[in-house]
Amino acid sequence: MAITRRQKEVIDFLSSFTQKNGYSPSYEEIASGLGLSSLATVHKHITNLQNKGLLQRAHNRSRSIDVLPVRSGKKGSDRLPLLGRIAAGKPVEAIESAESISLSDIIGNREVFALEVRGDSMRDEHIVSGDYVLVERTRTAREGEIIVALIDGSDATLKRFYREGSMIRLQPSNTEMSPIYAPAANVSIQGKVLGVLRKYA
Amino acid sequence: MAITRRQKEVIDFLSSFTQKNGYSPSYEEIASGLGLSSLATVHKHITNLQNKGLLQRAHNRSRSIDVLPVRSGKKGSDRLPLLGRIAAGKPVEAIESAESISLSDIIGNREVFALEVRGDSMRDEHIVSGDYVLVERTRTAREGEIIVALIDGSDATLKRFYREGSMIRLQPSNTEMSPIYAPAANVSIQGKVLGVLRKYA
DNA sequence: TGCAATTCGCTTTTTATTCGCTACAATCTC
DNA sequence: GAGATTGTAGCGAATAAAAAGCGAATTGCA
Numbered sequence A, B: 001m002a003i004t005r006r007q008k009e010v011i012d013f014l015s016s017f018t019q020k021n022g023y024s025p026s027y028e029e030i031a032s033g034l035g036l037s038s039l040a041t042v043h044k045h046i047t048n049l050q051n052k053g054l055l056q057r058a059h060n061r062s063r064s065i066d067v068l069p070v071r072s073g074k075k076g077s078d079r080l081p082l083l084g085r086i087a088a089g090k091p092v093e094a095i096e097s098a099e100s101i102s103l104s105d106i107i108g109n110r111e112v113f114a115l116e117v118r119g120d121s122m123r124d125e126h127i128v129s130g131d132y133v134l135v136e137r138t139r140t141a142r143e144g145e146i147i148v149a150l151i152d153g154s155d156a157t158l159k160r161f162y163r164e165g166s167m168i169r170l171q172p173s174n175t176e177m178s179p180i181y182a183p184a185a186n187v188s189i190q191g192k193v194l195g196v197l198r199k200y201a
Numbered sequence C: 001t002g003c004a005a006t007t008c009g010c011t012t013t014t015t016a017t018t019c020g021c022t023a024c025a026a027t028c029t030c
Numbered sequence D: 001g002a003g004a005t006t007g008t009a010g011c012g013a014a015t016a017a018a019a020a021g022c023g024a025a026t027t028g029c030a
Helices: A007-022 A025-035 A037-051 A103-107 B005-021 B026-033 B039-051 B104-106
Strands: A080-087 A090-101 A110-116 A132-137 A146-151 A157-165 A167-169 A179-181 A189-197 B079-089 B093-099 B111-119 B132-137 B146-150 B157-166 B169-172 B182-184 B187-199
Touching: A007 A025, A007 A037, A007 B079, A025 A037, A037 A132, A090 B111, A103 A132, A103 A189, A103 B093, A103 B157, A103 B187, A110 A189, A132 A146, A157 A189, A157 B079, B005 B026, B104 B132, B104 B187, B132 B146, B157 B182
Parallel strands: A080 B111, A090 B157, A110 B079
Antiparallel strands: A080 A090, A110 A132, A132 A189, A146 A157, A146 A189, A157 A167, A167 A179, A189 B187, B079 B093, B111 B132, B132 B187, B146 B157, B146 B187, B157 B169, B169 B182
16 A cells, blocks of 8 residues: 555554553644644544555544554455455444455365356346356255256256255246246256356446 | 566665665655656656556555565466356357456456445345455546445445535445435545455355 | 534645657567 | 667656645534
8 A cells, every 4th residue: 555754654653652652642742743733734644544544533533543453465366355344334344353355265175167147037146147156066956055057958047946846946036037847857957156256347 | 578677676676665664765766766867767667567567556646656566377276267158048158268267357456355245235236245345445436436435534335436516426226225425525435346256155 | 611623725845747859679571 | 681660768847746734713522
């Protein structure tokens, strides 16, 4: 993350002040610590640093600045830092430990391939045209899992899997579509869906 | 991609300066560090290196250069073969070339982090609770992009971004929710959503 | 009410970007 | 092989934008 010389000085001051005193400085104390005469300048610095995600602060609260630990953010791997949870109307809820996520978390050791989805048969499942489904190659599935199935040896579809006696019900996740019933012998499972990947243009 | 001797010197200088100081050098400092007398030359070097994907930089931002770690071109165990397209009721349509997909295809060179989504404010966008959004850290967004925004410095939300004069409209993708209108000054963009990753239990 | 935080308008300093120009080496084309 | 083209490397000057700063007025917790 980009940071200017002055911003680093501000961060350093905040860290060492908080370290030494056990509470964060007031704007007045920051100003005198940095040789500034206007609180507006201090405020601008704090705001900028907050926007860069380097610290947190509560609105209009005294001494509420919290310096966030540096995210080492190493690149080169497909592993992404998982910074927190986000919910409408609420602040990002920071996650305790340094978690991360990657495709490996989905793939594990399994044999996995991807398929690009066309059509809307899984729309209610929030899988839409253009998404990639990550499929583990397997012959079996459990009740309710989303699978890639081959019906009568020719038609491949993406459906939820339900066993009903000697028959199999393949349930689309789109209320406008009807389920498919077929004898177990005619349905060949190609794999089960482990995850979904979507890329915006 | 090829790199020249001079370009390597530039990269080396950038790395060691940033390592030593905790912030990246200004163009002036780069010039004196490399014995150049024109900032235009520095600018050209930086631009070339950025085009080669060896560093990142924000437009017109002070000291915003980020040297990217070398992509060691590992075969990528996280890369999945893309076998074809699947459509409801049709056979899997094989894809011509041996394509593949991986998180790198979404991430590129950008600085990306993940957030776990809570709540249903983007349900109509097919982003639901439990999904991970992949977010590029950026300060700006274009009309209609999905962004992570900080409103009044404290509330983070996931919304579509629209500019309306001096105001900004943040549009949830859920017909039951109302858009948020706020002055541009009160909205701080944390990043834009590049993709979505979902993992089934 | 009092104090700290926030906002407003404005100035200065620092930094990045763009333009026009020269020069050299490697490559492509005829 | 000569000529054209492209990419790297460099200069200085003009412009534009962001970062950093100020003082005063306002807002908002406690």
